Amino acid sequence: MSCIEQMKYEILLEKTTYKEAREYIEKNAEEVHYVDPGYKIFKDYHIIGVPPIAVGVKGNALIFTYTKPCYGTFVLTVDSEESTKEIDRFRETEKDKVKPSLKKSKPPESPKAPSGSYLDMWKK
Amino acid sequence: MTGAKVLLMMGCPEIPIQTSIALYLSHKLTNLGFDVTVAGTEAATRLLKVSDSEGYYAKKLVNLDKTMEDIIEKRTDFDICFAFMHNDAGMTYAATMSALSQAKLYSIVFGRHADELAETIEFDSEKIVSKDVHNPLRLKNRLDKVVEGIAV
Numbered sequence: 653m654s655c656i657e658q659m660k661y662e663i664l665l666e667k668t669t670y671k672e673a674r675e676y677i678e679k680n681a682e683e684v685h686y687v688d689p690g691y692k693i694f695k696d697y698h699i700i701g702v703p704p705i706a707v708g709v710k711g712n713a714l715i716f717t718y719t720k721p722c723y724g725t726f727v728l729t730v731d732s733e734e735s736t737k738e739i740d741r742f743r744e745t746e747k748d749k750v751k752p753s754l755k756k757s758k759p760p761e762s763p764k765a766p767s768g769s770y771l772d773m774w775k776k
Numbered sequence: 777m778t779g780a781k782v783l784l785m786m787g788c789p790e791i792p793i794q795t796s797i798a799l800y801l802s803h804k805l806t807n808l809g810f811d812v813t814v815a816g817t818e819a820a821t822r823l824l825k826v827s828d829s830e831g832y833y834a835k836k837l838v839n840l841d842k843t844m845e846d847i848i849e850k851r852t853d854f855d856i857c858f859a860f861m862h863n864d865a866g867m868t869y870a871a872t873m874s875a876l877s878q879a880k881l882y883s884i885v886f887g888r889h890a891d892e893l894a895e896t897i898e899f900d901s902e903k904i905v906s907k908d909v910h911n912p913l914r915l916k917n918r919l920d921k922v923v924e925g926i927a928v
Contacts, residue, residue: 669864670864670865670867670868670871671864671896688875689871689872689875689876690844690847690848690872690875690876692848698844698845698848700844700868700869700872701868701871701872702867702868702871702872702898702899703871703875719865719868719869720865721787721788721817721820721840721863721865721866721869722787722788722790722817722819722865723865724863724864724865725864725865725868
């Protein structure tokens with residue numbers, strides 16, 4: 653988990669699928685940025701994920717996914733000086749890609765996953 | 777393809793057949809002249825290390841997250857990747873590999889929910905699907921055919 657283990661983070665969603673983690677971020681963040689797999693935040697954490705990878709902003713907090721091979725995907729949030737720097741970096745480098753308040757607009761197409769089949773079984 | 781760099785990407789070792797298939801595939805590909813690296817979680821690599829304490833079947837055993845980091849940072853890459861998966865997290869790692877690597881990707885989907893999990897794969901890969909948990913023979917036979925195809 654790299655540097656994130658040393659950071660003060662909060663778990664918003666745990667042991668879920670990647671698709672559901674992405675949807676959680678899209679529904680709960682004030683601002684959503686989409687990045688490529690491997691995108692680096694907090695110096696040395698590369699995000700593992702199924703494109704499109706959503707990273708959310710809520711106030712000064714960054715909301716992102718973290719996938720553990722044996723436990724599934726988690727949604728974490730960090731509200732610190734580092735998260736503010738990451739948010740500033742997003743806003744500076746991806747101004748044209750920022751999609752504020754995605755709740756009011758159509759999110760990018762997500763990978764198809766049959767609802768009520770594998771995803772439900774995995775959670776049991 | 778002899779000499780090609782092959783990555784076997786192991787996920788959570790909860791399903792028993794992963795360890796035996798990884799050892800089998802590593803040895804078979806090595807004997808065919810491929811340069812094989814086996815990457816796994818800490819638990820998965822420990823299982824392999826105990827089973828193959830002399831490193832006879834898996835000669836290069838590395839940490840999965842470190843390998844992913846090296847691929848992301850373009851310090852290394854592979855020609856072929858076999859990604860083991862029996863849960864959504866395994867599929868997520870394989871999707872990341874698909875997006876970042878130039879490797880020809882094979883998704884080895886196994887376990888009780890293999891068919892359902894295979895349906896969620898949207899990235900470009902050849903799927904080898906087997907619902908087995910304890911008995912590795914059916915998956916081994918399917919992989920033998922795949923290896924025959926890439927060894928020529």
